[in-house]
Every structure is written in structure tokens, then in C-alpha cells.
Amino acid sequence: GAVVSQHPSRVICKSGTSVKIECRSLDFQATTMFWYRQFPKKSLMLMATSNEGSKATYEQGVEKDKFLINHASLTLSTLTVTSAHPEDSSFYICSPTNANEKLFFGSGTQLSVL
Amino acid sequence: AQTVTQSQPEMSVQEAETVTLSCTYDTSESDYYLFWYKQPPSRQMILVIRQEAYKQQNATENRFSVNFQKAAKSFSLKISDSQLGDAAMYFCAYRAREYGNKLVFGAGTILRVKS
Numbered sequence: 198g199a200v201v202s203q204h205p206s207r208v209i210c211k212s213g214t215s216v217k218i219e220c221r222s223l224d225f226q227a228t229t230m231f232w233y234r235q236f237p238k239k240s241l242m243l244m245a246t247s248n249e250g251s252k253a254t255y256e257q258g259v260e261k262d263k264f265l266i267n268h269a270s271l272t273l274s275t276l277t278v279t280s281a282h283p284e285d286s287s288f289y290i291c292s293p294t295n296a297n298e299k300l301f302f303g304s305g306t307q308l309s310v311l
Numbered sequence: 312a313q314t315v316t317q318s319q320p321e322m323s324v325q326e327a328e329t330v331t332l333s334c335t336y337d338t339s340e341s342d343y344y345l346f347w348y349k350q351p352p353s354r355q356m357i358l359v360i361r362q363e364a365y366k367q368q369n370a371t372e373n374r375f376s377v378n379f380q381k382a383a384k385s386f387s388l389k390i391s392d393s394q395l396g397d398a399a400m401y402f403c404a405y406r407a408r409e410y411g412n413k414l415v416f417g418a419g420t421i422l423r424v425k426s
Binding site: 229231235238239240241242243246288290292294298300302304305 | 353354355356400402406408411412413414415416417418419421
């Protein structure tokens with residue numbers, strides 16, 4: 198099966214710092230990338246959608262200047278949480294799709310902001 | 312807007328017994344896909360089963376089967392011969408090309424399996 202690598206799996210940072218989360222598709226080209234966040238015992242909420250080489254499309258209520266998404270290549274997308282605050286603490290999951298529109302999931306990143 | 316509703320926050324089942332998880336959805340599209348995903352404590356999302364809306368036959372994957380009622384917009388998951396490893400959060404999800412191919416998730420159902 199397709200392999201998706203998401204790093205780091207867990208990160209703790211101080212309030213005000215920025216954190217970058219990487220999502221790599223190891224054996225396929227990710228034409229589209231979805232980024233989700235998930236609070237404890239809650240559902241996955243879509244944050245943004247990005248296509249390789251294009252600007253990301255953000256869902257309503259998601260601050261594009263706080264959550265920077267880069268999808269510069271077909272195998273790598275990054276989510277940067279800028280000036281993180283405790284309310285940004287959450288579980289972030291990437292979800293790439295291949296050219297056949299088949300969808301996969303990364304293993305997630307638990308962000309804790311102190 | 313497309314919405315997915317899971318009305319059971321938690322369900323319990325005895326090991327080896329059968330349990331059904333409910334899901335309803337709302338859409339004006341005719342071409343779409345429905346999914347059940349499992350999220351164990353590791354939080355890795357695992358695809359359990361998928362159903363194409365144009366197919367009348369209910370999808371089946373080993374002990375997992377669905378009851379897809381397109382007119383009623385209902386998509387329930389039946390787990391037969393429940394095992395301890397089935398304990399997880401289960402999400403029903405909807406996806407349509409006309410809606411950007413993104414997954415819309417229900418709120419989830421926590422399934423507990425008793426030994």
C-alpha cells in the first residue's frame with residue numbers, strides 16, 4: 198500500500214514560536230493535499246486543501262496567515278503553525294490523494310503549545 | 312451543504328456479537344462515495360469500507376458490511392463477530408468530486424468491545 202510519512206509525530210513548543218509539520222508521500226505523487234485538525238474525542242475538521250504548485254484554499258474560519266501551507270512538490274507538503282498559542286494545541290493530520298484520486302492519511306502530529 | 316450525522320456517540324458490544332453503527336447524510340449530488348473509517352488509540356486513520364453511490368449492492372469486507380439506503384440517505388456499518396481489536400472511534404464520511412473531493416466526516420462513534 199501507499200506510504201505517507203508525517204513528521205514530527207509529537208511536538209511541544211513554547212507560545213509564540215512557529216512549528217513546521219511535514220507530510221511526504223513516499224511512493225506516489227500527491228496531486229492534492231488535505232490538512233485536518235482533530236481535538237480530543239472529536240471529528241476531523243478540514244483546514245485547507247492544496248494542489249501542487251498552487252496556493253492553498255482554506256476553509257471558513259481558518260486563518261491562512263497562521264496556518265501556512267506549502268505544496269511545492271508532488272511528494273512534500275508542509276503545514277507551519279506560526280506564532281503558536283495554547284489554543285492551537287491539537288492533532289494535525291495530512292491526507293494526500295494520488296492521480297487516481299485515491300486518498301491516504303498520514304499518522305498525525307500532536308502539537309502541544311505551552 | 313453536505314453533512315454527515317452519526318447519532319450514536321458511544322456503542323458497546325460483547326465480543327463475538329454483532330453491532331450496527333448508524334450514519335445519515337445530506338447531499339444534493341447523485342455521484343458520491345461513502346466511507347467508514349476506524350481510528351484506534353494510535354489515531355491512525357484506517358479505511359474499513361467504501362461504497363460508491365451508483366452501486367446498489369452493499370459493500371462487504373470480511374466481517375464488515377454496510378446497509379446503504381440511497382433514498383433514505385442512510386449508510387450503516389455492521390460489524391459481525393466483534394473482536395477486541397475492533398474497539399476504536401468509527402467515522403462515517405462522504406466524498407464527492409463536485410465538492411472538491413474532500414472528505415466530510417461525521418462526529419464519530421466510540422465502539423467499546425467487552426470480553
